[in-house]
Amino acid sequence: MSPGGEQVMKCVVTGAAGFIGSTLTERLLADGHTVIGIDCFTDYYDIEVKRGNIAEASKNSDYTFIEGSLLELDLSSLLSGAHWVFHQAAQAGVRASWGEYFQTYTDNNILATQRLLEASRAHDSIEKIVYASSSSVYGNAETRPTREDLVPQPVSPYGVTKLAAEHLMSLYASEFQVPTSSLRYFTVFGPRQRPDMAFHRFIRAALSGDEITLYGDGEQSRDFTYVDDIVQANILAAERGPAGSVYNVGGGSIVTVNEVLSFLQNEIGELNIKRYDRQAGDARHTSACTDRARDEIGYCPQVSIYDGIRREIAWLRTRLEK
Ligand SMILES: NC(=O)c1ccc[n+]([C@@H]2O[C@H](COP(=O)([O-])OP(=O)(O)OC[C@H]3O[C@@H](n4cnc5c(N)ncnc54)[C@H](O)[C@@H]3O)[C@@H](O)[C@H]2O)c1
Numbered sequence: 001m002s003p004g005g006e007q008v009m010k011c012v013v014t015g016a017a018g019f020i021g022s023t024l025t026e027r028l029l030a031d032g033h034t035v036i037g038i039d040c041f042t043d044y045y046d047i048e049v050k051r052g053n054i055a056e057a058s059k060n061s062d063y064t065f066i067e068g069s070l071l072e073l074d075l076s077s078l079l080s081g082a083h084w085v086f087h088q089a090a091q092a093g094v095r096a097s098w099g100e101y102f103q104t105y106t107d108n109n110i111l112a113t114q115r116l117l118e119a120s121r122a123h124d125s126i127e128k129i130v131y132a133s134s135s136s137v138y139g140n141a142e143t144r145p146t147r148e149d150l151v152p153q154p155v156s157p158y159g160v161t162k163l164a165a166e167h168l169m170s171l172y173a174s175e176f177q178v179p180t181s182s183l184r185y186f187t188v189f190g191p192r193q194r195p196d197m198a199f200h201r202f203i204r205a206a207l208s209g210d211e212i213t214l215y216g217d218g219e220q221s222r223d224f225t226y227v228d229d230i231v232q233a234n235i236l237a238a239e240r241g242p243a244g245s246v247y248n249v250g251g252g253s254i255v256t257v258n259e260v261l262s263f264l265q266n267e268i269g270e271l272n273i274k275r276y277d278r279q280a281g282d283a284r285h286t287s288a289c290t291d292r293a294r295d296e297i298g299y300c301p302q303v304s305i306y307d308g309i310r311r312e313i314a315w316l317r318t319r320l321e322k
Contacts, residue, residue: 009033009238010125012082014116015089017041017282019192020132020185022053024086024231025063031235036078040069042108044091045195050244053162070112075119084238085129087116090162093196094136094281097158110168111123111155111163117180128179128238129169133246135186135223137163137284141215145223145289148184148246156281166246181241183233185287186250190227190308191315198257199224199309203316206268216278218258221285225251226303226311236297247297250288253305263306 011028015021016037028035037054041047057063066078070089079085091097091108113131120126137152137160154160169180193200205212233249241247265271293299303311 006031009083011035012038012079012085014038014085014087015132016065017050017054017082018088019053019194020188020210020227020230021086022057023190023192023227024088024234025054025057027231028071029039029057029060029062030284035064036064036082037065037066038070038073038078039065039089040067042091044093044096050194058171070115071099075116076122079123079126081117081125082123083114083125083127085126086121086132086234086238087113087129088132092134094156094158095279097156097161098280102157105158105161109158110164110202113165113168116170117178121128121172121176124154126179128181128241130234130241131166131169131180131182132186133166134159134162134181135184135248135250135288136283137166137184138283138284138286140283140295144285144287146248148248148292152254154294155283157298158281164191170244170246177243179243181237181243181245181247183230183237183247183249184288185230185288186223186225188225188227188230190303190312192201192227193312198314200316202261202264203268203309203313204320206264206271207317207320209311210272212261212271212273214257214261214273214275216257216282217275218261219256219288220278220282221256223250223252223254223286223288224305224308225249225301229301229303232302233293233297233299236299238304242296245296247288247299248288249293249299251301251303251305251308252290254287255305260309263309268308279303
């Protein structure tokens, strides 16, 4: 039994050294579960940052870290006896998904997912595979707040690969009874956020007095979701999500990039903003209807946008002081 009296689950987290995977891992360990974390430390951003992300968890005797790629590892042996699998590994990032890097996206997002699903078929112990899908599957959604039954129309190659992997999840659930649940995350932020993401870039630049790079007119809006709410949604989906289910996971705070910049100006001081053209693949607005996640798995976001940004500022301040 875990400290809370729940059954101890044997968990596998892919992408365990990343922003979300490492935060999820720490929560699972705190809840008393055992975790096997898998990550191959892709060089999309500084590998030392990823090593730092797993440092705390690695001290825990309930944690085993496997350095390797889902494209090469013997996944069947790693899944042996697993109850919950949280598939967070991917090549993230919309803008880099055009052009010559596309194969990195098809390999790490589609092929890696297919290998994980094939390996899962042999393991009856698995109660749930939770997949980190993305709001990018919707592209420029015609209706907002966007419901899960809207036909997805990605506007980036990244979104296409995330959608393909999500379809694989649903397909293995219907054809082979693999118990999958897909969560469409809407822009995630908070401590450990990836350095290529807007809030991280903005806050870092603001704290260092550097120029802030802004793509587009700043009137694009996002449904921002605090990382702890994403973690909670993963656990709820693992506990309660029916096989083949798909849920939006948004934070309920929809703000424009200009509003975020004004907030940062108030919190940190004068900003030096340099504006550039909108980048190909960026959706104009995103907004999640989370009724299905609330009704079926009890998801309810807890951290508001500005509380969450303050926590991310505090985290980056500490990191920059080191
Ligand atoms: N951050 C967001 O706002 C957001 C939004 C929607 C969806 N997502 C999804 O959430 C997941 C986690 O995103 P993140 O922001 O934490 O990204 P991240 O880049 O910080 O973490 C992903 C991790 O996966 C690892 N990885 C990639 N390919 C791998 C492979 N073949 N084998 C083993 N490890 C591999 C990387 O090394 C990295 O550490 C991704 O699937 C991403 O598509 C994120």
